Amino acid sequence: MDEVTVRALTGADLEQALDGVAALRIAVFRDWPYLYDGSLDYERAYLQTYRDSPGALLVGAFHGDQLIGASTSTPMEDHAEAFAEPLKAIGLPVETILYGAESVLLPAFRGQGLGHRFFDLREEHARALGRSHVAFCSVMRPDNHPMRPAHFRTNDAFWRGRGYTPLDGVFAEFSWKDTNAAAESAKPLQFWIREL
Template sequence: MQIAAPLGYRGAMEIRTFAGAAVAPHLDAVAALRIAVFRDWPYLYDGDAAYEATYLATYARSPRSLFVLAFDGARVVGASTGIPLADETEAFQRPFRARGIPLGDVFYFGESVLLPAYRGRGIGHAFFDAREDWARKLGGFALTAFCAVERAAADPRRPAGYRPNDAFWNKRGYVRQDDMFCELEWKEVGAEAPVPHRLRFWLRPLEGAA
């Protein structure tokens, strides 16, 4: 899939998909991209290479997972992932068990990360489209879901003019679940040790699913 290039750029840009272990040649690039993008607000993640290797290995091991990568020439500038919730770790499964939602009904979206220069060109929609289409192709899923970190509106670290993605997610048909969240620990930029963070889930029925 061809995507719009930054103004003045003359190279080739495209979005490519990889299932499971096929992404192996690009895992280091995806890890570096996650560390770079999540360092900014609202995650403030002080990247941990060991954690990245463990986290991404969960996806690479699943033959039904999907990596959607945006390339600027040979460079990975954006990445998005998805995996059957049954293949994810317990931390992400627990809220669904508590709600009584069968794990096999859910295709879970891991993240969408994109370097700032490439935003506002429809790549975010392409990431969602590719993962939703993959879930339909696999068959058997009734829902797609993801979670996102929550921050206080009055947090002094919040950048001026920052706009959350809630409106974008709502337009994609995702609904914030007030009673579904998970808790993950990571070390924030400038912190001495990891601290817990609450991530809220968003769900959408997968229309057209088999």
């Protein structure tokens, strides 16, 4: 942990780190439960949101000069409409929400408190933007999925410990190509939210 630094990046600093975020997303999301078969071209298009949003934040964890972890967020109205619509449908004003899109961390650096730093800085950013809530989504997979590891443990306890609760019956849908699939397919994503 002594050699890892965590920095909140915006603007040009954020943009400079996005290829590193792309590489992390491809590596980390290849594992369960995402099973994401990503490409750099797809990632660069997906991450354009953070270049375009003046309220975007990238919390980067660096081991020396190497980006080993990242947590991204944007004002909810700046993220994909597929994520804003389910919240609008239940009457939540999206202008009050910071959306935490992903937190990715290489396995060798897990269990050292970096996840808490990601959430601390994300929530601090939300407050600085005048947001009253932070929300994120988690991918849902069936318990009997053939690729589910036998000893998989969800992050639910960590998220609940941070004050987040699932929004019952509120889901987004997003498509990507699984590692064992020929084409993209839609996956349900459960919303979690916390009032600051």
